[in-house]
Amino acid sequence: MVILVLGLVLFLGAHSVRMLADGWRSGVIARRGEGAWKGVYSLVSIAGLALIVWGYGLARQQPVLLWNPPRGMNHLAALLMLVSFVLLVAAYVPRNGIKARLGHPMFAGVKVWAFAHLLANGTLADVVLFGSFLVWAVLGFLAAKRRDRAAGVQRAPGNGGATAGTLLLGVAFWALFAFWAHAWLFGVRPLGA
Template sequence: MFAHTVLVLGLLLFLGPHSLRIFADDWRHRRVAALGEKRWKGIYAAVAAVGLVLVVWGYGLTRDVPVAIWSAPVWTRHLAAVLTLPAFVLLVAAYLPGSHIKATLRHPMLAGTALWAFAHLLANGTLADLLLFGGFLAWSATDFVSARRREPTSRITRPALKVDATAVLLGIVAWAIFARFLHGPLIGVPPFV
């Protein structure tokens, strides 16, 4: 269970700081005021980076001791590969100001993360998968709702469709490159096999 403990600790350290605006926004504001924005961001980034390293390490360790929860049908791997395509588009749209996607969703990165996590939950059935993808799905869905309540609607009155077209095109290209060339070597699982 050491591997799963490392994974859970990593998830807590990574998702914990990212959840402060959901559960402790006033406390977060007081800490930023007390420490200064740069120092706060440095601490935040350091904790999240350690968490991410532990998530990657812990998830890798769990492959040696998988605890099966369910056996996903083979077709769910293909469905997950297809569902991650719009997730990539949403991730790109998060960084392109002036898009209809961003104006409508306001937080396309969180929506993309939720879709990515959901897709991977469909195709993977170990305890580590449930912890990793279930944790990211729960966090991103909760943060999406929280952020939309916290922030006013977008001020973009006439989003430019060319920005959306750019997001879709770049998202498709990024998805294709990642799926074809990077997912297998980095994650150890080719998505279309």
């Protein structure tokens, strides 16, 4: 569990610098350059992600069961993951209505992803992993909204074509992940028997 927690501290810590110390971050970028910042940020993030994967894998070998979710939670989680994938795609498709409305669909997608996995999993490692991401996404969304208000950000409305494309891509990625990639990557079939 220590490796998992260390990975979460590194990964979520790197992704929280703007939220917690934006002035310091801006100063480092001004002194060292954006390339240097992105290089260190990427290395710390990759190291954190590797430790999360390793630590979670180790924790799954000797799970500490906190509760046993009913079987139906897997199906609810799968439905919520459809929403999560659409939100995650919306963060990257320009001029879509979802991003225009929410402003920060990546945080919303991570919140839905984490909540869905908390519903369907009941081990201590699951609570630590997905609970940490849920708290981070809530705090990150609030910080981003505060920055937007302070900067007077006004978003242009999205257009129907980009929104439809976002929905189609989100559904396609969800289907790929739900019916194949999740089992391949994690050994768990979310919609399987």
